[in-house]
């Protein structure tokens with residue numbers, strides 16, 4: 091980083107809010123996808139929106155790449171720094187600005203943790219629905235940037251369905267208000283466009299979220315299966331029966347065993363797979379639907395069904411699920427988490443294919459995922475110190491995502507493309523579509539300074555990867571140089 | 574009858590030719606919402622009705638994909654046969670209403686505050702950009718963060734970004750039971766009640782107030798509805814489906830007024846706004862219909878002051894701005910985005926804003 095720029099940053103911010111020594115910079119080298127690392131040139135921790143505007147104007151002027159960073163829990167390398175570039179941490183933006191219980195909204199700064207939103211709603215009987223497993227750490231800014239989901243998204247929607255307004259600073263330093271206090275706003279639906287845009291279009295400096303009433307009562311059923319495929323079929327059957335559970339999660343035997351060893355949730359370790367099916371509503375309603383769900387589960391081949399006896403047991407069942415990733419972290423040197431989403435009717439088929447691929451590549455895979463949404467999270471276990479294993483894990487992951495696309499699914503349901511799934515984007519989109527994404531990016535960020543190199547692959551990269559769609563026998567952009 | 578592929582090809586060629594010639598196109602489905610938005614200036618009509626038909630419907634996946642020219646009636650009838658529905662209750666404004674026009678207008682009915690707006694249910698689209706290129710975004714799955722969310726951006730964009738060819742929507746099971754309740758209430762009192770209830774776990778699916786009566790709909794599983802019925806101090810109305818249809822389709826006597834019709838979208842609990850005219854509140858107070866001859870600026874200022882925005886929905890001057898004007902930086906961004914999809918500005922130019 092050029093010294094004059096660092097000096098200028100020190101004029102905008104207090105001295106301790108500009109980090110430029112290598113040792114301290116190391117802490118920002120990666121996000122939750124730690125296999126990818128890059129040392130930034132400088133990290134800044136602004137405290138006000140005006141400072142963010144000044145920093146971005148400075149970067150624009152000096153052509154410095156900027157990567158926004160929330161809690162750094164992202165799993166696709168979205169917050170991976172650009173080597174030598176600037177990291178803009180929102181860590182100081184942790185204020186809850188306004189709680190409006192009557193209109194059921196909360197306005198917060200982007201560095202507020204996801205869990206805080208439900209905590210502030212608690213006293214009014216309200217909660218914030220999207221609940222990523224990382225909710226005690228991840229920030230609402232990061233959630234918006236990734237359109238994060240959680241176990242309750244099946245019924246209550248993803249981040250995009252639960253926010254009302256954003257304040258965003260553009261790379262040119264303009265402060266935009268997107269959305270308003272009402273349920274919609276005039277103009278294009280930029281709220282939707284910005285949600286899930288992975289820090290590529292602007293820096294989010296304020297978020298207004300919607301809170302919803304906490305259901306009176308919730309009950310969870312744990313169904314054990316002797317066959318993974320049967321569990322997959324049960325998921326499709328539940329949705330088909332007209333019931334929308336509050337959560338419908340699946341864990342295979344390896345995940346069950348790892349979680350059980352870690353948190354003692356009371357899971358049946360002999361089962362090949364379990365489903366956790368949560369229903370919420372009035373007690374009568376839940377009882378009625380629970381009867382229907384049990385019938386469907388048994389009809390789909392559940393070997394055993396256990397309804398949580400009380401609230402403590404319900405919490406325990408969920409604790410096992412929520413701790414599944416760290417639990418797997420205890421049994422493997424490293425794991426690599428995939429995030430493909432497929433139509434639910436292909437669950438059984440795709441899980442079978444995933445286990446075949448696991449044998450072919452000789453790397454174990456653990457499955458724990460948002461089954462009700464068809465959102466898979468195969469965790470590929472590998473050892474980063476074993477030569478070539480990371481590359482093998484990545485190749486296996488890529489194959490899994492291609493299977494997802496082949497059945498009409500997508501390469502990422504909630505973790506984002508980041509740096510990780512760039513190649514698979516070439517499989518899912520053709521050159522015209524990718525070019526359209528680049529055009530959107532350019533409309534917001536003409537110089538390509540915000541999180542460059544993430545989320546959307548260049549056409550050149552796709553050509554090298556060799557998976558570019560060829561449309562109607564012709565390559566798109568015939569007039570462009572062959573990358 | 575030409576095949577869908579042939580029709581798509583023709584549409585594509587029309588847009589390509591218009592792109593080359595810089596010829597503005599006015600995209601038209603059933604024409605049921607031609608009154609909405611601004612008037613498009615001199616242009617050629619691009620009729621997309623013939624590109625129709627349901628492509629895939631998977632009741633077990635809660636997903637339907639259809640061509641843009643398919644009528645909403647056909648889609649809703651198909652869903653109803655399997656006990657499913659479009660939960661956002663789109664207004665049709667006529668039998669000819671098409672899927673494409675419905676998504677482009679992005680309007681939602683009385684159920685919207687409780688289940689989400691139309692755009693929440695859009696999972697994927699295929700479209701023709703302003704260059705004539707066929708592009709596909711999103712898909713058929715519930716969760717998808719691959720690439721920017723262009724599908725939802727198209728909802729409510731009034732055809733200014735592209736010609737919708739196909740849309741995939743998420744659908745929902747119909748509720749087992751629906752009942753309507755009514756009680757006398759003035760606006761202010763109704764707003765308080767509606768918002769108090771909305772903060773409680775009740776199976777609400779509609780709430781309106783016309784200044785004299787507060788009307789509430791409950792939907793869901795039998796026991797939940799029965800229990801909520803007992804908690805609300807309102808009287809049960811017998812035939813209730815017709816009322817909600819009339820609200821959605823703007824067939825209530827309220828809408829017969831000669832004066833321009835405004836739609837004010839505001840925080841649901843805000844007090845009645847001080848603009849002369851007649852009011853009808855929907856969406857639990859979040860969507861307020863107003864017929865008035867008050868100056869446009871008065872209406873806009875009132876909505877803005879309340880934290881929302883106002884749209885000149887029907888009637889009035891369709892050559893002026895009908896949507897709330899955007900702040901300069903935001904307006905600039907809108908123009909750049911429009912140019913990113915439609916570089917020569919040929920698709921429904923001016924339908925949303927004069928210079929868009």
Ligand SMILES: Cc1cc2nc3c(=O)[nH]c(=O)nc-3n(C[C@H](O)[C@H](O)[C@H](O)COP(=O)(O)OP(=O)(O)OC[C@H]3O[C@@H](n4cnc5c(N)ncnc54)[C@H](O)[C@@H]3O)c2cc1C
Pocket residue numbers: 121122157158159160161162163164165167168169180200221222223224227228229230231232233234235236237238239240241288289290292293294295415416504505541
């Ligand atoms: C154990 C574990 C479990 C997880 N479980 C889930 C889960 O259940 N569901 C799920 O969806 N995800 C899950 N995740 C992934 C991750 O927690 C989410 O993606 C989360 O939203 C990231 O938030 P963050 O604050 O850590 O963002 P970061 O990782 O810091 O950033 C993520 C992306 O957002 C951008 N960004 C961050 N803040 C801003 C801002 N203010 N303005 C603009 N761009 C910004 C960054 O540039 C980056 O591209 C999990 C992760 C872990 C480690």
